[in-house]
Amino acid sequence: MKQVFVIPERCMGCRSCEIGCAVQHSKEKTLFSAVLQSPPPMKRLFVESTDAIRMPIICRHCEDAPCLRACISGCLYRDEKGFVRRRKERCIGCWTCIMVCPFGVVTRDREKHIAVKCDRCHKLDTPACVAACPTGALVLVDIDDMPKETRQRLVLAGQKGVG
């Protein structure tokens, strides 16, 4: 399975990923029309920084996804590729998913009153954020091809304090 990973040292904070994401989730999927769209299209990942580190914060489509488990309306589900997605018409805007996502990557569509989150660009081979990143800070990796030690390190990092 292919997963998106972040290499913080390579992130310059240019926000190309945010723009790529918003354009991909706009009506016409071009930068030109996305800029003019009102209300503007929403991004699903967020470049955040501290004095020490800078990187895009992305949805991990967690194996034990808190948002999915907590959803009180049957909106969130895991698709056949393993991505946590929305059945948009079922969202009632209760914001329970926002309340439980430890990464803060579920947001509110204020017009439609529904939750918005990463869909991993499920129709594309390469997600828009990865395609837009000019420095290789966002990469798509087949975890089955990853050296075992690397994978173990990632898994360990991913387990601490979840939920």
Place this chain on the structure above:
Amino acid sequence: MRYLVIGRSIAGITAAKEIRTNDSLAEITVVSEEKAKAYYRPLIPFLIDREEIDIFFPDDPLEKYGVKTLHEKVTGLDVTAKEALLSSGKRLGYDRLLIATGSRAVIPEVKGFQGEGVFPLRTMDDALGIKSCAKGKKRAVVLGGGFVGTKVSAALRHIGLGVTIVERCDQVLPQRLDRGGARIVAEAIRKAGIGIVLNDSVSEVVRESGTIVSVRLSSGALIDADIVVIAAGARPNTEPFRSSGVQVGKGIRIDEALRTNLPDVYAAGDVVEYVDLVTGELSVSALWTNAEEMGRIAGRNMAGANIKYRGFLGVMNATEIMDIPVMSVGLIEPEGSGYEVVVDDAIGTYRKLVFKEDVLMGVVFVGDVAHAGIYTNLIRNRIPIGSLKEEAIRGELGYIHFVGTVPHQTFPA
């Protein structure tokens, strides 16, 4: 192995799924008193005012997981024979049993409650009953200003009824929201044309030849009404199990593996009493999200795992009331000393944070709920926040502040 689950709602369904996932040969039966297919209980208020709402579970999970379902009421247990007694007189044998009977609406003793036009709101049938009764009616009185009361009021107002909420406490959403947040919510509710009477209760439903004409309050006030909805809280469905010797406090007592004191009998969801992670006290959770977690752990443990359940956050509410997002998590109205409470009451938004030294104990967000999950995670896991307190107070906390300490995946270059 024969597994029997009593109650086909979120705790029971989640447990059945987990049992199947961990024991492919399991023979699983779920018994339910409710006839309807599995549905999302929190969605039932929408049955009143939305035509297109689908409240059922998307592909029937029990069918998908090969679980047998039975529409029956369980009336008791024979612990020695390991059988559940059904209202039809039948008996159902089990090797492992889960009690996931949830809770039911509390109906106070009030003169005039018996008869047409008075409804609780706990089940799909209740909601459909309210919907059909409300047709052509003009005025509703809703007893209780909690989440259920405010939701049903909004729905009834939406279909054109005049609505008055009568709340015993001195604020709406008592225990679920702090006073400051409740004030903002109450204002929005009133603006939507719904009346709120605080510090009062319903003492009588006045009827004329059976039909409701008004509601009398303890203060003596009289409110015109054609329909009354009772939203006075919920109580665990423990009754059928009491004679079997199961230990009951506020709900069925469980240990950290979600086992009751009876052999091979587990319990999960609204029906249990367990530890509130913030207060440390035993209480009943009454939340969907917590019932899901308990069902998951109980199911796995019944199928042989040994997962420990730490407890739940008794306050963990998110909703939208009159287009305003509202969220409260953890300890929101601290009593006693040792707490630092920071309130930011700017126009349009309200933020309250409760700290004990450098541990975040609770938050209330009204108007803006961005990044709330980061705060929930800190509260739930008691992660000391150290020098990040200022960021938390200013609402600038992001996951970036926890990279490397709280779960994340980065790819080493």
